[in-house]
Amino acid sequence: MQRGESSQDRIYLQLRAAMMRLTLAPGEPLHTQELAARLGVSRTPVREAFIRLQRDGLVNILPQRETTVSLIDLSRVLQGRFLREGLELHVADCLSERGSAGCLQAMNALIEEQILAGLEGRYEDLQESDDAFHRLLFEEAGQLFSWEVMFQSCTHYHRVRLLSLRSSRISENVIMGHQELIRALESGQKQRLAECLTNHLRRLDEDIPLLLARYPQYFLPAEAPAAPRRE
Numbered sequence: 001m002q003r004g005e006s007s008q009d010r011i012y013l014q015l016r017a018a019m020m021r022l023t024l025a026p027g028e029p030l031h032t033q034e035l036a037a038r039l040g041v042s043r044t045p046v047r048e049a050f051i052r053l054q055r056d057g058l059v060n061i062l063p064q065r066e067t068t069v070s071l072i073d074l075s076r077v078l079q080g081r082f083l084r085e086g087l088e089l090h091v092a093d094c095l096s097e098r099g100s101a102g103c104l105q106a107m108n109a110l111i112e113e114q115i116l117a118g119l120e121g122r123y124e125d126l127q128e129s130d131d132a133f134h135r136l137l138f139e140e141a142g143q144l145f146s147w148e149v150m151f152q153s154c155t156h157y158h159r160v161r162l163l164s165l166r167s168s169r170i171s172e173n174v175i176m177g178h179q180e181l182i183r184a185l186e187s188g189q190k191q192r193l194a195e196c197l198t199n200h201l202r203r204l205d206e207d208i209p210l211l212l213a214r215y216p217q218y219f220l221p222a223e224a225p226a227a228p229r230r231e
Contacts, residue, residue: 011039012049019058019069020158021124026218030059030067057155071220072156074208080150080157085201087146088134092197094141096190103136104182110136111178118171126171127162133178163215164207173203 015035018024030050036043050067053059057076061067110133117126131151138147151158164170177200184193212219 007041008045008048011041011045012052014039015046015049016053016056016058019053020155020162022159022162024069026069026071026159028069030069032067056152070156072159072218073220074156076154076156077160077204077208080154081201081204083154084150084157085198087143087150088137088197088201089194091137091141091143091146092193093190094143095137095185096188096193103140104185107133107136107178107182111175111182114171114175114178118165118168118175123162123165123171126165130161130165130174130178159218160204160208160211163211163218164204167207167210167214170203170207170210174200177203 015024024030032043032046032050036046039046050059050061054061057073058070059067060070110129113129114126114133117123117129135144135147138144165174177196180196181193181200184196187193
């Protein structure tokens with residue numbers, strides 16, 4: 001526990017991390033007494049964590065019935081991608097105006113980590129390295145707060161991204177997308193960077209039908225949305 005962090009915060013963060021990593025899978029029932037015993041706390045901080053997680057879109061609470069990890073809502077996934085694309089394109093614009101990013105060495109090191117994690121099937125590590133890669137763009141542009149707000153709110157989008165990285169084909173495309181982004185940053189060409197970033201983020205639209213077929217139990221019943229037409 002970090003200094004100043006309450007036991008309520010600790011339980012919330014532990015449960016949130018388990019849901020974001022799919023250790024607590026979408027649709028899984030949540031039992032207050034069982035979780036309290038496992039975490040070594042009373043039922044109160046677990047109940048309070050459920051309320052906070054419901055606000056995050058990660059928990060469904062049905063009074064007097066059942067509490068479950070929320071199923072993934074595709075409409076929220078696409079809204080999350082929309083938000084991220086808008087913010088990240090603005091960040092790319094800032095970096096283009098400032099010239100070559102000072103974080104290129106760190107980004108190349110993260111790509112090496114991603115390649116190794118992908119080969120070894122360490123999907124959570126791959127996603128963490130993927131997040132760290134994009135976080136560097138926001139940090140370099142002086143927009144770290146925007147990253148933190150987006151990361152906190154786009155929980156459905158984040159879980160789909162982890163599912164997608166379990167596919168070797170998709171994870172390879174993600175890593176190649178990162179390599180293209182670095183080359184675009186090094187070129188200093190504003191339009192090229194924007195195009196690479198847009199293509200990278202919109203690959204998820206093509207992956208969704210595959211994820212629906214492979215993990216139908218994790219999604220709210222709905223038809224797969226049509227991928228946006230590219231001009």
